[in-house]
Amino acid sequence: MSHCEEKHCTCTGTIATQSLDELEFERGIWYAAQYGDLERVKKLLSGFGSDPNKRDAAGYTGLHYAARNGHLDVCKILIEKGADVNSVTRVGKATALCRASSAGKKDIVEYLLNKKADPFIQDSDGKTALHRATENKHFPICQILINTAPSLKEVEDNKGHRADLTKIN
Template sequence: MHVAAQNNDLERVDKLLRKGLCPDVVDAAGYTALHYAARAGHVKVCTRLLNAGANVDAVTRAGHATALHRASAVGCLAVVDLLLLAGANTKLPDVDGKTALHRAAEHAHLPVVRSILQVCPDLKYRRDERGKLPLYYARGNDELCKLLA
């Protein structure tokens, strides 16, 4: 399932789900198929997994990352919006205490930052484990800094 999700093989994902494979099965690192599909930006696969009951807030073992963290870090706006619509918890921190907003800001993904702030505007005041606000990670990007100030 993980390989199919990562490779945008919707037909294979559908086949595995029809055979009864749980969409939340985890690999050795605790990643679900949704983690892989979200990071790769595969909207249709993410939609199918969510419709099959995938846990939108599943966290990885070591990094405590959610699919929202992964999609935000790489700037997959369509997947971020899908996950937010599916009720993803924007306040969940990863192992570094960073939310998806921190991850989007540190990689300068302005549209993703905007989208997350529309759902949870107070998230810009959330500090990570190092005491840093998302604004800290936006250094050098004036438009991002204005949005997070």
């Protein structure tokens, strides 16, 4: 009798596999940036001379991941090492500012704006960071964006909609 039969379990015979893209993601700077592993990010940037603007298979940089997940210390080191604060993803054309605004990461939004992130960059839907912040009800971020660039209120997305600011203040 096999071990599975003794334990009354069902063996499917499947083996967990990982694609080369997944392996590269975990070994690259993106995984470390996503999970806020500052020491690994530093090691990857210095020890291997890794490009802070290198994209993963989906077209994201480490800064996109760090900003979305609220890892300010990682954002700082990436920008210090030359990460492009206005880099856009391949498919969605999102910036780190857009991702941080969508996720409600106020400290990251303030930092990126201080580092000259362009709040007027529109993603593939024509939406700015202000559109994304309002959609996700991150009103303190909306206020920061409006204070930084008041004319953002006038920017229309691909469907002709401006950011809905009726709930701010």
